[in-house]
Amino acid sequence: MELPKxxxxxxxxxxxxxxxxxxxxxxxxxxxxxxxxxxxxxxKLSNDMKWVTLFHEVIHCIEAQHRDPVxxxxxxxxxxxxxxxxxxxxxxxxxxxxxxECNLDLDSExxxxxxxxSGTMNGSESPN
Numbered sequence: 001m002e003l004p005k006x007x008x009x010x011x012x013x014x015x016x017x018x019x020x021x022x023x024x025x026x027x028x029x030x031x032x033x034x035x036x037x038x039x040x041x042x043x044k045l046s047n048d049m050k051w052v053t054l055f056h057e058v059i060h061c062i063e064a065q066h067r068d069p070v071x072x073x074x075x076x077x078x079x080x081x082x083x084x085x086x087x088x089x090x091x092x093x094x095x096x097x098x099x100x101e102c103n104l105d106l107d108s109e110x111x112x113x114x115x116x117x118s119g120t121m122n123g124s125e126s127p128n
Contacts, residue, residue, distance in 0.1 A: 001047070001051075003016055003018065003041070003050055003051070003054055004016060007039075007054075007058065009058055009061045009062060009065070010061070010062065010065045010066075011065075012037050012061070012065070013037060014032070014037045014038065014039050014061060015037065015038050015039070016038075016039045016040075016041065016054065017038065017039070017040045017041070018040075018041050018042075018043045018050070019040050019041070019042065019043060020043045021040070021042065021043075023040065023041075023042035024042045024044050024045070028042070029041065029042055029045055029049065029053040029056075030042065030053040030054070030056065030057050031057070032057045032060050032061060034061070034064050039054065039057045039058075039061075041053050041054060041057070048088075048092075051088055052084055052085055052088045053084075055084035055087050055088050056080050056081060056083075056084035058084075059075070059080050059083055059084055060080065063075055
């Protein structure tokens with residue numbers, strides 16, 4: 001499955017680019033520019049590794065939105081890697097695919113305040 005062209009992560013929309021650059025040659029599979037809200041992923045990666053790298057960068061984006069940049073409790077690169085690998089593998093091994101469609105009848109403020117108890121998921125009652 002092809003990567004999306006953009007993702008909404010928190011309140012921000014990030015563009016996603018597959019680049020024919022030298023990311024791998026410089027020791028990176030992907031990188032995120034938080035200022036321009038752009039995620040770049042090296043074209044030389046397999047499709048699975050592109051998805052794992054995308055999840056890795058998404059976790060960086062979430063962390064950047066919710067943690068103080070000088071906070072010593074930030075995830076290390078190693079923690080980011082095992083978290084993104086585990087998340088991707090969980091989706092793949094459970095045949096959930098790498099895209100999950102979820103139609104909720106709640107606005108985001110209501111979700112943060114009340115959870116998913118009163119919403120619906122894909123037209124059926126939520127699991128909670």
